[in-house]
Amino acid sequence: MGEQWIQEILNLGEDEKMTPKQLAILQAAIEVFSDKGYSAAATSEIAQKAGVAEGTIFRYYKTKKDLLLSIVGPTMSRMIAPFVLRNFKGVLDIPFDSYEDFLRAFIVNRLEFGRKNFRIIKILIQEIPFQPALREQFVENILGKVVERVEKIVEHFKEKGEIVEIPTPAIIRFTVSSVIGFLLARLLLMPDKDWNDEEEIELTIRFIMHGISPDGIGSKTFK
Amino acid sequence: MGEQWIQEILNLGEDEKMTPKQLAILQAAIEVFSDKGYSAAATSEIAQKAGVAEGTIFRYYKTKKDLLLSIVGPTMSRMIAPFVLRNFKGVLDIPFDSYEDFLRAFIVNRLEFGRKNFRIIKILIQEIPFQPALREQFVENILGKVVERVEKIVEHFKEKGEIVEIPTPAIIRFTVSSVIGFLLARLLLMPDKDWNDEEEIELTIRFIMHGISPDGIGSKTFK
Amino acid sequence: MGEQWIQEILNLGEDEKMTPKQLAILQAAIEVFSDKGYSAAATSEIAQKAGVAEGTIFRYYKTKKDLLLSIVGPTMSRMIAPFVLRNFKGVLDIPFDSYEDFLRAFIVNRLEFGRKNFRIIKILIQEIPFQPALREQFVENILGKVVERVEKIVEHFKEKGEIVEIPTPAIIRFTVSSVIGFLLARLLLMPDKDWNDEEEIELTIRFIMHGISPDGIGSKTFK
Amino acid sequence: MGEQWIQEILNLGEDEKMTPKQLAILQAAIEVFSDKGYSAAATSEIAQKAGVAEGTIFRYYKTKKDLLLSIVGPTMSRMIAPFVLRNFKGVLDIPFDSYEDFLRAFIVNRLEFGRKNFRIIKILIQEIPFQPALREQFVENILGKVVERVEKIVEHFKEKGEIVEIPTPAIIRFTVSSVIGFLLARLLLMPDKDWNDEEEIELTIRFIMHGISPDGIGSKTFK
DNA sequence: CATGAATGAGTATTCATTCAT
DNA sequence: GATGAATGAATACTCATTCAT
Numbered sequence: 001m002g003e004q005w006i007q008e009i010l011n012l013g014e015d016e017k018m019t020p021k022q023l024a025i026l027q028a029a030i031e032v033f034s035d036k037g038y039s040a041a042a043t044s045e046i047a048q049k050a051g052v053a054e055g056t057i058f059r060y061y062k063t064k065k066d067l068l069l070s071i072v073g074p075t076m077s078r079m080i081a082p083f084v085l086r087n088f089k090g091v092l093d094i095p096f097d098s099y100e101d102f103l104r105a106f107i108v109n110r111l112e113f114g115r116k117n118f119r120i121i122k123i124l125i126q127e128i129p130f131q132p133a134l135r136e137q138f139v140e141n142i143l144g145k146v147v148e149r150v151e152k153i154v155e156h157f158k159e160k161g162e163i164v165e166i167p168t169p170a171i172i173r174f175t176v177s178s179v180i181g182f183l184l185a186r187l188l189l190m191p192d193k194d195w196n197d198e199e200e201i202e203l204t205i206r207f208i209m210h211g212i213s214p215d216g217i218g219s220k221t222f223k
Numbered sequence: 224m225g226e227q228w229i230q231e232i233l234n235l236g237e238d239e240k241m242t243p244k245q246l247a248i249l250q251a252a253i254e255v256f257s258d259k260g261y262s263a264a265a266t267s268e269i270a271q272k273a274g275v276a277e278g279t280i281f282r283y284y285k286t287k288k289d290l291l292l293s294i295v296g297p298t299m300s301r302m303i304a305p306f307v308l309r310n311f312k313g314v315l316d317i318p319f320d321s322y323e324d325f326l327r328a329f330i331v332n333r334l335e336f337g338r339k340n341f342r343i344i345k346i347l348i349q350e351i352p353f354q355p356a357l358r359e360q361f362v363e364n365i366l367g368k369v370v371e372r373v374e375k376i377v378e379h380f381k382e383k384g385e386i387v388e389i390p391t392p393a394i395i396r397f398t399v400s401s402v403i404g405f406l407l408a409r410l411l412l413m414p415d416k417d418w419n420d421e422e423e424i425e426l427t428i429r430f431i432m433h434g435i436s437p438d439g440i441g442s443k444t445f446k
Numbered sequence: 447m448g449e450q451w452i453q454e455i456l457n458l459g460e461d462e463k464m465t466p467k468q469l470a471i472l473q474a475a476i477e478v479f480s481d482k483g484y485s486a487a488a489t490s491e492i493a494q495k496a497g498v499a500e501g502t503i504f505r506y507y508k509t510k511k512d513l514l515l516s517i518v519g520p521t522m523s524r525m526i527a528p529f530v531l532r533n534f535k536g537v538l539d540i541p542f543d544s545y546e547d548f549l550r551a552f553i554v555n556r557l558e559f560g561r562k563n564f565r566i567i568k569i570l571i572q573e574i575p576f577q578p579a580l581r582e583q584f585v586e587n588i589l590g591k592v593v594e595r596v597e598k599i600v601e602h603f604k605e606k607g608e609i610v611e612i613p614t615p616a617i618i619r620f621t622v623s624s625v626i627g628f629l630l631a632r633l634l635l636m637p638d639k640d641w642n643d644e645e646e647i648e649l650t651i652r653f654i655m656h657g658i659s660p661d662g663i664g665s666k667t668f669k
Numbered sequence: 670m671g672e673q674w675i676q677e678i679l680n681l682g683e684d685e686k687m688t689p690k691q692l693a694i695l696q697a698a699i700e701v702f703s704d705k706g707y708s709a710a711a712t713s714e715i716a717q718k719a720g721v722a723e724g725t726i727f728r729y730y731k732t733k734k735d736l737l738l739s740i741v742g743p744t745m746s747r748m749i750a751p752f753v754l755r756n757f758k759g760v761l762d763i764p765f766d767s768y769e770d771f772l773r774a775f776i777v778n779r780l781e782f783g784r785k786n787f788r789i790i791k792i793l794i795q796e797i798p799f800q801p802a803l804r805e806q807f808v809e810n811i812l813g814k815v816v817e818r819v820e821k822i823v824e825h826f827k828e829k830g831e832i833v834e835i836p837t838p839a840i841i842r843f844t845v846s847s848v849i850g851f852l853l854a855r856l857l858l859m860p861d862k863d864w865n866d867e868e869e870i871e872l873t874i875r876f877i878m879h880g881i882s883p884d885g886i887g888s889k890t891f892k
Numbered sequence: 893c894a895t896g897a898a899t900g901a902g903t904a905t906t907c908a909t910t911c912a913t
Numbered sequence: 914g915a916t917g918a919a920t921g922a923a924t925a926c927t928c929a930t931t932c933a934t
Contacts, residue, residue, distance in 0.1 A: 181400025623850025657880030
């Protein structure tokens, strides 16, 4: 595993200086945290795996919890990148011709993201229930913003008659469940199965589009 | 909270002798494990909460891990109860007139189950990634059997033309994602929201049925 | 060194149960604290010297500081025992015929006390500047009460013309300095010198009595 | 607080080169040592307070203990300055007309000294019991010389009939106790009280002189 | 000279587990 | 059976000291 990706993942491209040791610590911590869980992970093991002295960890991160947050925080921010990027553009900030297009772009993008950030996301999911700091950040900064954004998109296509008149939260739930269900099956539950990603994505989109299309009307794509 | 339910939940009705102390230990363990996570839970706290001596726990359960498995194992078995109960009955073991009926029965039933076994399920989900024993049991005994059973149901209704000709694993995935998505939102993410369960269930069923119905055909119920 | 004295010193005679291990821990802690100072004392060394496991210390005392306070607190209380004992008796609670008698009784009594509680007093003095909890208790409960009591005695004998008309705080300071000066020299600075305690005490009393007697009048005893 | 006094205090006027950094380190060390005690003081905190890198301390002082001794040693020497200064002068090296004059000069002088060197003296007193090197230096170079010198003075005035025929060590003890008692009360115990130094000094002198005057004879000053 | 990253032995404290009572 | 005192290995974290830059 190269050392480039970590820079990229945690730094968001800003070139804050990160010493090789710090990188090694982060990498080792990600590994150990995701393998054993935060609580059961020993700083001594992280140190050993990173090839540094135990004390070195605490030069960079005041506490073990600090180390956790340093890993999980930036990734959490990047989770919503696609939802906020073009938010300022102008009146019509929905750059998709159909909900389908949105879904397709979204799934492909997040599948890639999930692939790269697999371990960190695992840590995040595992620890959210036990770390109030994490949960708060997640609910307020992530969930909130994503929902807000998707709400607009859903309502936009509701107006256009593409989506059935069902309460928006339910629509969002259906969409998100299906997408996450796919991502989990693909990356977590059965990563070794012989997946045909493109086809699987299209099937998932078909399912969602059929599911939320107004009665009597199929999606445009899938007649 | 009475002490009856625990008996019921963990004993599956078999009247194995369980002393009040043992019950207290289990109850306390469920609370502490689900609040802090297995690793971060202290047996001393469990003992205190159960009102027994620290040593007493280890009379009943050789190790802390043993205690975990004793809690989570039986519940895991009961998760699949509806899928195996009538499996032996005879040739035609599909007691549903439509996939919709199956879904409705299934969701209602598992919502109830989830409500009762909330904490234990939380523990189960949290610990599956870290306890090989758990994962093995889960994959082989639970996932396997459920999939096997649902496969038959799905294929049955495929033949009847109710379900579109898409690979069965995908159909199952769509179904399960949607149902679990509902259960999670209902019980975990937003338990305090003012839910109209019946309506929400019907919406979910509509979504799934539309999603998996063959092109051009809506579900029977939702025209 | 027997194990009786510790009971006596820390328990004030009440027979609260103290296991042999707890006694051993206290004894070892007194030794190590007084030899190395609180900060530089290692709980591991205390454990070793007490012949118990490190963990055992923390069954009895939640923290190292707790251990310190458990040692030093009770002795602090006993320091003022002679000053509060007969305080309730009645109107005339000064059971001495002269300031001289008071001094004599006091010095003999506290010399004995100092001999027995030498190490603990050393710890107390060393740590008072750094432990706010200690300082507070000392100033309020000890210093306050002693001063209050001695003030009355001094003023009593001022009225009788035995003590010169000088501000009482100064009289107290002179008395206490001289007594403590003796005790320190006797017990701390030169414990190995060949002391004639009785004579030395009489000299000290003579010094104080001469020093505070009204001009032109010697003490009764020392013409 | 300027940076001059430190030079003065630690250097005894000799102009050994001392960089500003070294001065800052010493100043910071005095502060931290006296606030937290030697053992509990962290070199990192000293470095931070001094505005230098952690490593810099160890350029000037090989070890933490070295730093302590560098602070406390010179002050210890200066404690006895008044006792050795004119020791070489000639036969009659007692430049006081009476013990009273000696006391007065001595108390005033040492009060000033104590005021300036408060923190260092506190460190010294705190650490003498735990640092053999310090204790040795103190007993041999300080205590010894002071006693030697004061012995001569006391015996001089004994011969003149000003001081009662009591063993000299006792006389010294009385004197020193009373003086130190005053200094401690004045500077350490109750520094914020509204002191009238001049009057308080005269009272103390009166106490001592009365205390050690031969029977039947008051001091010259205080009839 | 000065830095501060790096070290690793040492710290107080926790905790699952044992076992004599 | 039930207890809880005792254990000791393991834990997160600190800190005086070193050394390459």
